């Protein structure tokens with residue numbers, strides 16, 4: 001074959017590849033996961049009735065193959081603050097592909113990264129520099145290294161129930177033993193302190209070997225908010241004893257709580273701030289570690305240490321382009337105000353249900369990060385159902401809310417953490433009042449079912465428990 005013919009043949013071959021046609025036939029969706037990936041996932045989805053074949057997504061909605069529409073109050077665990085396929089984000093992606101930007105040259109200073117760093121520092125003016133990563137956990141790994149390099153100390157303190165990702169270092173500062181168990185010895189010198197306990201924090205800090213205290217300004221697991229003034233006092237203590245503060249805003253940042261950073265609610269100015277998830281509008285993996293110049297100087301201290309900390313995809317222009325587009329949307333579409341208002345509307349409506357439903361406990365959160373806690377009921381019948389279910393499993397009750405929300409109302413929500421009777425909602429920040437009302441009226445119907453014992457959701461509880469027990473035995 002001549003060279004020309006060969007080139008034509010290759011082009012013809014390439015034309016026969018079509019992602020669209022692969023997307024359009026999803027009959028092997030669950031089977032492939034069962035056979036080639038984590039096999040537990042399709043099993044769990046099937047048990048809970050979350051095994052849908054989604055074929056499209058836009059804004060706050062997903063559609064399945066039968067054109068049923070689902071309301072997404074999960075937002076990809078907080079990745080889609082702006083909903084899916086926001087037109088500005090999509091256009092930025094199209095422009096990047098058309099422009100053929102020379103991304104990832106590596107030995108280079110990519111233009112878009114610098115622009116995004118400047119824009120982020122304008123949003124968080126007490127910090128001066130940005131290191132980019134690909135994931136939330138990688139921002140945590142980076143922060144741990146930077147804190148150690150700067151303070152020349154090794155110890156990291158973290159909160160009970162804190163969640164900072166699941167890589168080795170991030171797992172070492174995870175306050176949930178269910179995640180840590182089974183993975184051998186993690187990093188030494190990481191110590192858990194009880195939530196909201198200033199005395200315990202000071203006791204550790206006094207030893208003057210603590211590099212940093214890492215915290216979420218609002219805990220993702222359970223949506224727990226440190227008591228007013230705690231973070232400010234903790235910041236002062238850390239600085240008094242020479243330790244840094246690391247605010248993990250991977251989930252709470254980028255406007256989720258109605259302010260750009262959740263830390264702003266408490267008027268604290270952490271030495272290191274971590275962003276990820278929705279920084280890139282959800283389309284490209286990304287993360288950012290914001291900090292002070294002197295901390296950067298401790299890491300990148302000489303020319304021969306220029307790449308002493310780096311990763312292949314960290315400096316990728318695509319995520320920076322998406323980041324710039326995301327910040328533009330936040331500013332031009334009043335996203336912070338909208339998140340605050342949507343959150344307030346949700347909290348008011350949910351709180352109003354409390355007088356009608358004895359199972360409903362505290363509803364807490366900020367902006368569009370809300371935890372709905374359930375409590376042991378007082379009436380005899382219901383109490384019996386509650387005790388029975390909790391004897392079978394301490395993780396089951398919130399599933400009895402999320403499952404019917406999905407099954408009967410096509411709304412995606414999540415349970416929040418191990419051994420907690422909490423349902424968490426993370427709607428996209430662009431959510432409209434009409435969807436809020438739909439969520440609350442659906443939630444009310446599910447609660448009506450939950451207040452009838454026996455029957456209703458309690459039967460579902462028994463069958464879920466049976467499946468779970470059968471699986472743990474096998």
Ligand SMILES: Cc1ncc(COP(=O)(O)O)c(C=O)c1O
Pocket residue numbers: 077135136137138140163164165166216220248249250251252276277
């Ligand atoms: C507060 C917080 N930090 C870190 C992470 C880890 O991010 P990633 O899953 O991108 O590694 C998460 C993920 O949910 C998170 O919520």
